[in-house]
Amino acid sequence: MTTYASFAESIGVMDKAFISFVGAGGKTSLIKRLSWELFQMGKRVAVTTTTKMDANQSPQFWNASKVQNEEEIEETIRRSSGLGLVPFFYSAVEENDKLSGFSPDFTERIFKKVDYLLVEADGARGASFKVPRAHEPVLSEATTHLCIVMGCDIFESYPQEGLFFNFEELSKTPGFHRDEIVTPFTIRKLILMKDGYLRFARKDRKIFLVINKVDSASTMESMIQIAGEFYHCDFEKIILISREEGSPVISVDNSGDRVAGVILAAGKSERFGRQKLCEKIEGEAIIGRVVRQSLESKLDSVCVVLGYEAKQVRKCLDLLESHPALMWINNPNFERGMGSSISEAVSAVSSWADAVMIILGDMPAITTDIIDGVLEVYKKYKSKICYPVVEGRQGHPVIFRKELFPDLISLSGDTGAHKVIELNAEWAKVVEISNGRSQMDIDTAEDLEKFKSII
Known part of the structure; x- marks a missing residue:
């Protein structure tokens, strides 16, 4: 206000x-x-x-x-x-x-x-x-x-x-x-x-x-x-x-400004064949790169959701462990899919956060500038949903305002929050970005090699 x-x-x-x-x-x-x-x-x-x-x-x-x-x-x-x-x-x-x-x-x-x-x-x-x-x-x-x-x-x-x-x-x-x-x-x-x-x-x-x-x-x-x-x-x-x-x-502002970053890092990496988040890009683990970029942003906190091989993933983040904005969330139900990780994270921050930004742990090209760009637009318009659009397609990361927390907490399965975005499309504010490479995710060993070749 x-x-x-x-x-x-x-x-x-x-x-x-x-x-x-x-x-x-x-x-x-x-x-x-x-x-x-x-x-x-x-x-x-x-x-x-x-x-x-x-x-x-x-x-x-x-x-x-x-x-x-x-x-x-x-x-x-x-x-x-x-x-x-x-x-x-x-x-x-x-x-x-x-x-x-x-x-x-x-x-x-x-x-x-x-x-x-x-x-x-x-x-x-x-x-x-x-x-x-x-x-x-x-x-x-x-x-x-x-x-x-x-x-x-x-x-x-x-x-x-x-x-x-x-x-x-x-x-x-x-x-x-x-x-x-x-x-x-x-x-x-x-x-x-x-x-x-x-x-x-x-x-x-x-x-x-x-x-x-x-x-x-x-x-x-x-x-x-x-x-x-x-x-x-x-x-x-x-x-x-x-x-x-x-x-x-x-x-009147329609919500507060405290935005919690939620990094999803609980998946089983089945298509990769081993824990992909610990694979290195220029000497830095994929998950380390994503978490570091998030911590360097204007997010109020960064919550990493762990599940599959949690100890191994957390070890990749040793150098960031002491950062005051870093939080850990354990998802005991990670095998139920991405929806369960979003549910656990939103439940954990719902008492203080005014919004959450969902960030995928296997997207190492989402930079601090992209995170802050989406944050800036969200804080200007206070939209219920805010996300980047790249070449006409919805991208990541995505911000959800507090009013949508119950919908996020009720998620399960591996479809993520797509349904929540669909049902609330009229409330969304989009951010046009031109960096198509920012939306590359690492699902397979071939994806990783391709990413390394173009950075």
């Missing part, structure tokens, strides 16, 4: 950004706050919409201006700067004091003239939660930051019109029941719907889930707990924010 002094700081202040707000639960209030913060920082900021905004919600520091072309945009920016105001652009005034906005193309023309453009790209008619319809939101391709907003007042209450946009249609959604209290799990399913806002995710666009209206200390405390339910690898951050200007902003 990280506390920021401002909304701008929480999303990361850059030289230039096109920030679109979608969803419900106070988009306009957030745009007001962010525009003021950026303006106070000396940024050239402007506000507009691709839908409609209420003229009565325009604050005193906005200069509401009707424009139709680039000349009028530039003139409004100059006039607003002279007045010490933030330009707010609209195209027409409609009934009920609604101000119409522009097409995405026109907003991109505005963006060329300023450092920051804040765009309300969705309508919700005062509701606190919204699932977009097929034609919504009206989002520009130029959007660099997408804020998906919802109000925290939707939780622990029964669904009702006013809180939920397009309530009648939403009521037909599987899992959403009028007569059941709204839970974080229900909302998570709606947020992650196939046709929801995450369909606009792309590599060069940062997406923030912003939970608004967190206006009291008690509400903040409960929202910190609830926010962990909304993790998705496409979210840059989950932000908790109050409507009160100047109040602190909190970014």
Whole structure:
């Protein structure tokens, strides 16, 4: 959990950004706050919409201006700067004091003239939660930051019109029941719907889930707990924010940072014909090479799971025996396969570790840099699963967050954790790496000779 002094700081202040707000639960209030913060920082900021905004919600520091072309945009920016105001652009005034906005193309023309453009790209008619319809939101391709907003007042209450946009249609959604209290799990399913806002995710666009209206200390405390339910690898951050200007902003981490490395070294080496982990590569045992690289990484501890010929394997690690981060785990059931070793290891570290990184003891090319690279991505996104991808294929090592410990502890047989990865694919964050040789494992004497020939 990280506390920021401002909304701008929480999303990361850059030289230039096109920030679109979608969803419900106070988009306009957030745009007001962010525009003021950026303006106070000396940024050239402007506000507009691709839908409609209420003229009565325009604050005193906005200069509401009707424009139709680039000349009028530039003139409004100059006039607003002279007045010490933030330009707010609209195209027409409609009934009920609604101000119409522009097409995405026109907003991109505005963006060329300023450092920051804040765009309300969705309508919700005062509701606190919204699932977009097929034609919504009206989002520009130029959007660099997408804020998906919802109000925290939707939780622990029964669904009702006013809180939920397009309530009648939403009521037909599987899992959403009028007569059941709204839970974080229900909302998570709606947020992650196939046709929801995450369909606009792309590599060069940062997406923030912003939970608004967190206006009291008690509400903040409960929202910190609830926010962990909304993790998705496409979210840059989950932000908790109050409507009160100047109040602190909190970014919620979904788990702690303590990661235990688990090196699987209990197998029988049947295809090799003898204990392969003690075979030497450049004078160093295979298992010694893997353990050394792991101990030199940023892992909080390194646990070696022993089984078949445990004394012989441990003897290969004599020079590392005294390392304070090294732990030993004995698997009496090693003959039952890799799953039993993962189960023993996770059970042993579950009381203190927030995640485990599974490392195969027969993969001597997994370097400290690869381990730290996967760790860095995991700690940034707090994904339930994190692993490298090499040439389009899932590689090793693999990190599993604490929520998946029960699934790992229940493993048996020789299939490893593949099923756990499969069942939780939507939670995974991948790390692209180009070193294909890093994924070489030593199963046979021929594999060992091939490895020696290319290192």
